[in-house]
Amino acid sequence: MTLTWILLVLSGIICTETKFPIHVESGLDGCTDSDGDKIFVLDGEEIGHVDFTIKKFVMTLPDFADQFGYLDGTYEQAVAKQQTCKENLQTIMQEYKNPVVAEAPPMSSIYPRDEVKVGTGNTLICYIAGFYPPRLTVSWTKNNKNVTQGVSSSQIRVNVNDFSFNQFFTLKFTPQEGDMYTCTVEHQALEGPMTREFDVEVSEPSLGPSVFCGVGLTLGLLGVATGTLFLVKGNQCN
Numbered sequence: 001m002t003l004t005w006i007l008l009v010l011s012g013i014i015c016t017e018t019k020f021p022i023h024v025e026s027g028l029d030g031c032t033d034s035d036g037d038k039i040f041v042l043d044g045e046e047i048g049h050v051d052f053t054i055k056k057f058v059m060t061l062p063d064f065a066d067q068f069g070y071l072d073g074t075y076e077q078a079v080a081k082q083q084t085c086k087e088n089l090q091t092i093m094q095e096y097k098n099p100v101v102a103e104a105p106p107m108s109s110i111y112p113r114d115e116v117k118v119g120t121g122n123t124l125i126c127y128i129a130g131f132y133p134p135r136l137t138v139s140w141t142k143n144n145k146n147v148t149q150g151v152s153s154s155q156i157r158v159n160v161n162d163f164s165f166n167q168f169f170t171l172k173f174t175p176q177e178g179d180m181y182t183c184t185v186e187h188q189a190l191e192g193p194m195t196r197e198f199d200v201e202v203s204e205p206s207l208g209p210s211v212f213c214g215v216g217l218t219l220g221l222l223g224v225a226t227g228t229l230f231l232v233k234g235n236q237c238n
Contacts, residue, residue: 028158029078031085032134038078041160050078051155103189104164106131110183110196116175124198126169126183134165136187143180147171175200 026041038050048059057074093099106128113123126138134156140147150172157166173181179200184193 026160028160029081029085030158031082031089033086033089036082036085037156037158038081039158044160046157049155049157050075052079052082053155101133104130104132105189106136106185106187106194108183108185108194108196110181110198112175112198113170116200118175118177118200121172121174124171124173124181124183126171126185126196127166128169128185129166130159130162130164131187131189132164133188136167136185138169138186139184140169140171141182141184142173147181177201 023043028037028039028041030037036052039046040048047061048057050056051058055075057078107130108126108128110124110126113125116122124140126140128136128138138153140151152170154168154170158164159166169183171181171183173179177200181198181200182195183198184195186193
């Protein structure tokens with residue numbers, strides 16, 4: 001099925017006088033034939049988005065930032081714009097007879113959320129970035145066996161610089177020495193599935209620092225003893 005994604009961008013410049021920095025706030029509405037997105041961006045960074053699953057507007061500013069909210073009705077306005085977006089999308093697809101869609105292959109990485117400790121619950125994160133169109137499939141394995149329990153994904157996010165997409169996929173796991181996990185991504189811009197591996201490896205404590213400190217302490221004591229000996233001999237000579 002041909003997929004087309006369209007975006008409506010509304011931007012505003014916030015400034016007072018030229019001696020102060022200029023900040024740009026943008027609102028982006030995007031849709032496909034089956035889903036959509038609405039985010040608010042300040043200076044290229046997301047500050048909030050509409051979650052169409054829980055049916056509310058969600059601020060995504062970090063805790064240390066000055067929190068603020070948008071006017072009531074933001075979610076309802078986003079729903080109305082989604083309807084308009086989908087109608088425009090159908091018109092464009094019919095007019096241009098399902099044009100070929102640009103493609104960008106995803107990049108991915110896999111890493112644990114916390115320091116890995118054998119037997120302690122943790123979360124593996126598979127971060128996928130820079131892909132277009134905004135549809136892909138992600139699967140997990142543990143020791144070459146498919147895993148479906150403890151799997152979740154974030155809402156897809158738009159890169160405002162190039163309108164490609166990012167998404168996080170997570171797997172809750174309890175690491176054991178020697179386990180191997182994989183995150184495999186399938187996307188129409190890839191020639192084949194792309195897999196990233198994570199091996200559970202717990203390094204043994206290094207003896208280097210202890211040996212170094214022990215040798216240093218011994219040499220230090222020998223130096224003190226030698227100095228004391230010469231001091232005594234010197235006093236005897238006097």
